[in-house]
Amino acid sequence: MSKGRAVSNSTIRYFTAANPGYMTLEGTNQYLLGKDEITVIDVALSSRENIDGIIEQAEAMGGGKIEKILLTHIHSDHCGGALALKKRTGAKMGISRLRANALSGIDFTYADGDAIAYDGGELSVVHTPGHESGHCCFYEGKLKTLFTGDHILGRGTTVIPPPDGDMALYIHSLEKLLALELRRLLPGHGPTIGDPYGKIREYIEHRLMRERQVLKCLQDGCQTISEITAQIYTDTPPALMSMAEFSVEAHLVKLVGERKVKKKSDGYRLTGER
Ligand SMILES: [Zn+2]
Numbered sequence: 442m443s444k445g446r447a448v449s450n451s452t453i454r455y456f457t458a459a460n461p462g463y464m465t466l467e468g469t470n471q472y473l474l475g476k477d478e479i480t481v482i483d484v485a486l487s488s489r490e491n492i493d494g495i496i497e498q499a500e501a502m503g504g505g506k507i508e509k510i511l512l513t514h515i516h517s518d519h520c521g522g523a524l525a526l527k528k529r530t531g532a533k534m535g536i537s538r539l540r541a542n543a544l545s546g547i548d549f550t551y552a553d554g555d556a557i558a559y560d561g562g563e564l565s566v567v568h569t570p571g572h573e574s575g576h577c578c579f580y581e582g583k584l585k586t587l588f589t590g591d592h593i594l595g596r597g598t599t600v601i602p603p604p605d606g607d608m609a610l611y612i613h614s615l616e617k618l619l620a621l622e623l624r625r626l627l628p629g630h631g632p633t634i635g636d637p638y639g640k641i642r643e644y645i646e647h648r649l650m651r652e653r654q655v656l657k658c659l660q661d662g663c664q665t666i667s668e669i670t671a672q673i674y675t676d677t678p679p680a681l682m683s684m685a686e687f688s689v690e691a692h693l694v695k696l697v698g699e700r701k702v703k704k705k706s707d708g709y710r711l712t713g714e715r
Pocket of ligand 1: 545590591629
C-alpha cells in the first residue's frame with residue numbers, strides 16, 4: 442500500500458502515514474469509510490501533510506465531512522494525530538472503554554460487541570487484547586471486512602510487549618476471529634490480506650511454534666530471556682532483538698500462568714507439568 446487510494450473492489454479508502462519503519466512497515470494505514478460523512482480508523486501523525494492527506498481522501502468520497510474517528514488502540518502510531526484531525530474537522534473521537542482516560546479529547550467509548558453506525562453501514566467492535574489490553578478491531582459484516590489495527594499485520598508479526606501485552610490473551614483474540622464471516626482483513630500496517638482464515642491460522646500456528654521452541658530451549662538448559670532469544674531468533678536483525686525478547690518474555694509469562702514454567706531469581710525453569 443502506498444499513500445492514499447481506494448482499497449481495491451471497495452468504497453473504503455485509506456491514506457498511509459509517512460511513518461515507515463521496522464514495526465510500522467510502509468507506515469500506518471488510516472482507513473476511511475462512508476459517503477458524505479466519513480468515519481476514520483486510526484490517525485498516526487498530527488503533521489499538516491498527514492491531516493491534509495486524510496482530508497483529501499475524505500473529499501474523494503463525497504461530502505468530505507469527517508464525523509468520527511475510531512481508534513484501534515493507544516499506541517502513538519495509531520492515535521498520535523487523532524486530536525489534530527479532531528481540531529481541524531470537529532469529528533468526534535472514540536476509543537475502547539478500558540482506555541477512556543488514556544488520551545485527551547475522547548468523546549465516546551466502546552466495548553466488545555458494540556455497534557457503531559457510519560454513513561453507509563455499521564461496524565461492530567471486536568475487543569482483541571494481546572498487543573495492547575484495550576485493542577479493538579472493527580468488523581463490517583456486510584462487507585465481511587475486518588479492520589485489524591496491530592492485531593494482525595499485512596506482513597510479519599506483531600509485538601506482544603509485557604506486562605500490558607499478553608500472549609495468552611493474544612492467541613485467544615486470534616481464535617475469536619475465526620468465528621467471523623470474513624473476506625478480507627485491512628491491517629494497520631502492510632497490504633490487504635485476501636486470505637483471512639489462512640492468515641489467522643498462520644498467526645496462531647506461528648505463536649504455538651514459538652512456544653514449543655521456548656519450551657525446547659528451557660529443556661536444553663537455557664534459563665534467561667536473552668539466552669532463549671539468542672537460540673530462537675537466529676535470523677533476526679539486531680534492531681529487532683529487543684522486540685524478540687519481548688515476545689519470548691510474553692511466552693514465558695503465558696507458560697508461568699499455565700504452571701508449565703516457574704520463574705526463579707536467576708531465570709526460568711520447567712516445572713515438569715505438561
Ligand atoms: Zn502500529
